[in-house]
Amino acid sequence: MDFSSIPAALPALWEGMQTTLLLLVLGVLGGVLLGTLLAMLRLSHNPLLAGIAATYVNYFRSIPLLLVITWFYFAVPFVLREITGEDTPVGAFASCLVAFVMFEAAYFCEIVRAGIQSIPRGQMSAAQALGMTYGQSMRLIILPQAFRKMTPLLLQQSIILFQDTSLVYSVGLMDFLNAARSRGDIVGQPHELLLVAGLVYFIVSFAASQLVKRLQKRLTP
Amino acid sequence: MISIRNVSKWYGDFQVLSDCTTEVRKGEVVVVCGPSGSGKSTLIKCVNALEPFQQGDIVVDGTSLAAPKTDLPKLRARVGMVFQHFELFPHLTVTENLTLAQIKVLGRDKAEATEKGLALLDRVGLKAHAHKHPGQLSGGQQQRVAIARALAMDPVVMLFDEPTSALDPEMVNEVLDVMVQLAQEGMTMMCVTHEMGFARKVANRVIFMDSGSIVEDCATEAFFGDISARSERARQFLAKILPH
């Protein structure tokens, strides 16, 4: 083992980490947003909307993420061409982000749905009895309470997503893991760099889960 | 003020309300009692359209609930409702509980809503607790806040669904006192409660329900006065809940 090339590799690794983190943050934000929308559809009294949302969720939970990433890598430019009528180069990052948002939304949907259902029904009645519309009651009363309860679970899912971002190597995006791999190949020390990468993934994920555990303790009185 | 006309309601095959008809006039206090599961909560929830019904109509202050064009949120904003389990919003402070709907539903500005909310909080004797969260209050205090929250919307009628039955006995009176005061000020009230002392004191009429039907609907003095004139089921019920 020879770790002498690590210091020189740090800038490239940091650049990769930035891509990973950007993908993570945007993926979580988009995923939670779309997931919340799906959750509300699943809980709506319209059987058609609820059915569509349920099909979406069950579908995306039944296929591997790697497939979704590869698929969207080809699908996103194709769909854009259909819409705009011209070739629009989107790059691996954008198509990966779309893939993550669509895929993670299915998981976030189930978390949000459970969160909404954990709020006593009387809260919705009370909000509506004060004259709030269904939408206002959701936005002002139900969702704020649900999100507070769900925060630990959402963060846990985000930690999983942090690790899953490494799958973007399949379409050539230079995330943290891919940066480590290519760097290792260039300097001829692939094992050392992968070891370092593994250590970084472990430290970040482990530290984050410890934080989540603490938060969970604070949120449950 | 409230006119309930031949209302029937089913949950699937199960009929919860059978042909209920009654009237609550302006300024009147009506107490609804009856055994558990007789449909009292369902009836009162139908009055502000929290529950739909399949037959009949309810007219609240001139607005028909069965009419398809009725703006239900707007109607509910004029009907105050107090729940058995208070249902204060735990993520908001007491003041925010009192002002949120005033601001979002009635469009009052924050200063006006806060002034109104705090005045009502003072009236239920809880001004010192304005900044707290509901979880920091006792059950009786929470229910008084819930009453103030409903009153902040300037309702034309107040509905109560067993407002004291989830409370420890020593807290029942502080809530009943607020309700008695409200009744004496002329508020139109429809109260599901088993507090017969309250009924005797302020109710104009008592309704007795059993198995989804209104079995008795008569003046308070008559209801408690001549027991022998009451139906068999009402007599059994009264024998159970009245101390002898």
Ligand SMILES: Nc1ncnc2c1ncn2[C@@H]1O[C@H](COP(=O)(O)OP(=O)(O)O)[C@@H](O)[C@H]1O
């Ligand atoms: N959502 C519901 N679905 C099916 N049955 C219900 C529902 N809510 C209430 N019921 C039934 O309707 C009947 C009347 O309930 P309720 O109005 O709560 O009675 P009360 O308030 O007089 O105790 C009960 O038998 C209850 O089990």
Ligand SMILES: [Mg+2]
């Ligand atoms: Mg009830």
